[in-house]
Amino acid sequence: MIYSLQNLWQEVRDLTLGPPPRVDRLPSPPSPLQFLRHYVGPNKPCLISAAVPDWPALSLWPSPSYLRETLASTAVSLHLTPTGKADALAPGSPNSSPCFAAAHVEKLPFPEALDLVKASDLGEIKRVAYLQQQNDCFRAEYGPLAADCEGHVPWASEALGCLPEAVNFWVGNRFSETSFHKDHYENLYVVISGEKRFLLLPPTDVHRMYVREYPAAQYIYHRDSEEFELKLEEPVRKVPWCSVDPYPSPNNKSSEIDKFPLYFNGPKPFEVTVKAGEMLYLPSMWFHHVRQSTDDSTLTIAINYWYDMQFDIKYAYFNFLQSIPCSLFENRVMCETASSSEKCSFDDED
Amino acid sequence: MIYSLQNLWQEVRDLTLGPPPRVDRLPSPPSPLQFLRHYVGPNKPCLISAAVPDWPALSLWPSPSYLRETLASTAVSLHLTPTGKADALAPGSPNSSPCFAAAHVEKLPFPEALDLVKASDLGEIKRVAYLQQQNDCFRAEYGPLAADCEGHVPWASEALGCLPEAVNFWVGNRFSETSFHKDHYENLYVVISGEKRFLLLPPTDVHRMYVREYPAAQYIYHRDSEEFELKLEEPVRKVPWCSVDPYPSPNNKSSEIDKFPLYFNGPKPFEVTVKAGEMLYLPSMWFHHVRQSTDDSTLTIAINYWYDMQFDIKYAYFNFLQSIPCSLFENRVMCETASSSEKCSFDDED
Numbered sequence: 001m002i003y004s005l006q007n008l009w010q011e012v013r014d015l016t017l018g019p020p021p022r023v024d025r026l027p028s029p030p031s032p033l034q035f036l037r038h039y040v041g042p043n044k045p046c047l048i049s050a051a052v053p054d055w056p057a058l059s060l061w062p063s064p065s066y067l068r069e070t071l072a073s074t075a076v077s078l079h080l081t082p083t084g085k086a087d088a089l090a091p092g093s094p095n096s097s098p099c100f101a102a103a104h105v106e107k108l109p110f111p112e113a114l115d116l117v118k119a120s121d122l123g124e125i126k127r128v129a130y131l132q133q134q135n136d137c138f139r140a141e142y143g144p145l146a147a148d149c150e151g152h153v154p155w156a157s158e159a160l161g162c163l164p165e166a167v168n169f170w171v172g173n174r175f176s177e178t179s180f181h182k183d184h185y186e187n188l189y190v191v192i193s194g195e196k197r198f199l200l201l202p203p204t205d206v207h208r209m210y211v212r213e214y215p216a217a218q219y220i221y222h223r224d225s226e227e228f229e230l231k232l233e234e235p236v237r238k239v240p241w242c243s244v245d246p247y248p249s250p251n252n253k254s255s256e257i258d259k260f261p262l263y264f265n266g267p268k269p270f271e272v273t274v275k276a277g278e279m280l281y282l283p284s285m286w287f288h289h290v291r292q293s294t295d296d297s298t299l300t301i302a303i304n305y306w307y308d309m310q311f312d313i314k315y316a317y318f319n320f321l322q323s324i325p326c327s328l329f330e331n332r333v334m335c336e337t338a339s340s341s342e343k344c345s346f347d348d349e350d
Numbered sequence: 351m352i353y354s355l356q357n358l359w360q361e362v363r364d365l366t367l368g369p370p371p372r373v374d375r376l377p378s379p380p381s382p383l384q385f386l387r388h389y390v391g392p393n394k395p396c397l398i399s400a401a402v403p404d405w406p407a408l409s410l411w412p413s414p415s416y417l418r419e420t421l422a423s424t425a426v427s428l429h430l431t432p433t434g435k436a437d438a439l440a441p442g443s444p445n446s447s448p449c450f451a452a453a454h455v456e457k458l459p460f461p462e463a464l465d466l467v468k469a470s471d472l473g474e475i476k477r478v479a480y481l482q483q484q485n486d487c488f489r490a491e492y493g494p495l496a497a498d499c500e501g502h503v504p505w506a507s508e509a510l511g512c513l514p515e516a517v518n519f520w521v522g523n524r525f526s527e528t529s530f531h532k533d534h535y536e537n538l539y540v541v542i543s544g545e546k547r548f549l550l551l552p553p554t555d556v557h558r559m560y561v562r563e564y565p566a567a568q569y570i571y572h573r574d575s576e577e578f579e580l581k582l583e584e585p586v587r588k589v590p591w592c593s594v595d596p597y598p599s600p601n602n603k604s605s606e607i608d609k610f611p612l613y614f615n616g617p618k619p620f621e622v623t624v625k626a627g628e629m630l631y632l633p634s635m636w637f638h639h640v641r642q643s644t645d646d647s648t649l650t651i652a653i654n655y656w657y658d659m660q661f662d663i664k665y666a667y668f669n670f671l672q673s674i675p676c677s678l679f680e681n682r683v684m685c686e687t688a689s690s691s692e693k694c695s696f697d698d699e700d
Binding site for chain 2: 011012034042160161204316319323
């Protein structure tokens, strides 16, 4: 097992992350120095308990009437899918392979959009609405809420030496799910109401995500028939995306395990539930899968801050790692034989 | 060239280090936050110009009479070799392969040791003396000099959250040379007199060092005959060490290039000359080769601070990288053919 990926997955956990499923929990925000030293530099997540005790948002936003009144005449972006899964793989038409499906996006007055979020259902209606737009939507669309929270995370801005590149706002329900992916940002994720459940994998585990290229497609929602159409982009555009669904249906489970053994048989992902008032530091390049409160009636409201990441030696290592075909390791014996004369194992003398 | 090491070497330079041979130069010490954000986290060196303007050492130590008087009755560790190269590869006996040779170490009164450093010569005498001992020797052996400089680097201690694990002191001349190696420490290196010339390679370049195992040996100096004996340790102990001498003699040059093409034909190392009053931040895990002033008469006096490094995701990536035999890449075609069905190249959608 000289150059096995398994050693890498295990070592990063042994050295710095600790054993899954837990991540470091801090009772209150770290100092900028602590944040850089213990989390950003080492590329390690943490969960902060009393992260934003002074935000008016904590008491205001959970009340639907407050949001409804404050945003009465505000147009916001609503994402509609038949399954709750947007920016995710979807089965193609009966004879085609899976595609990467983006949600149908509409701009609606907030109260109308909120009604649709609440009316989401996978039973008869088969329509899930999610208020989100990962394009700085909090600053672009939710101006009337600006005074209820901070426009940045002061200790993080001081640590990182910049202000957030984007601030996003999310209102969803238990049906909304975000599939495994990574972002090129340092991410600070605050939950205001309900809870978000993250599965996290470090960038060293890239091969376990079975990233493959899928044709891009778009849901189109027809109001009159209340039905979705899934339309492939033309000309075809390929999107590299993680193939693993960590929660396959009982019917699919064994075939999914067979297809993605490195994920299902490897180390468990880190599991983090972020509750109201808490903040997750989700380091750049970490793979994450997100679900909401499982509670029927609770809306999950969250805001997150994307700070530019540094494209440093860690990023170069990552690119090198992901450029190595998985099967190189499966064909290890062959390659080891070819290379036994030039082993580069190395430790300092002392 | 999908998973070529060359891409990795180039990318880390393109992304963060910039093109060799230069490293970042700062006019004065960075703040603790800047140091962590721009240098320690990204594992990137920098040279600081006016690093220790207030140290009495800057004016006191260059005067040999000051050191001689202050340390008149102090015993210090002196390293003796016939070549100036200690902790370096040396030709074995006529019929054996190279070994890893450690210096002969003696404890002598400082004035006597200093005379031997000054009397070093590779002509008739063939004896080079170097005042050094990389085992916290400044604090252990040079107590009378403590008030002349700081016991730590305050902004680095604040950034790293600890005090130095070791502080080392060095007095050498133009014959002393330290062969390529790496340390598991964050290193802050201050020159007080003369200059130190570093060649630096990032940890991503590990395969270019041709790290191989050599039998450990020890120089023994016989005072009576004024000759050195090189004695292999018994039982044999193997030491992994870098094989590359970046300055081969003209006679050996072309054979060295043939033996170590990844070093000589790859990207140039970073070159840093640290002059009196300047400080080099030499990041953990970087390979470094060190020479002194080339000036005949100038002693090079330096002090360096070793801070504990973090064994984080970068270290796990490094271990993975170095565990891959160099020849795997030379046999790339074979392995690519075996693996073409499972390519893991991956970039985010946008």
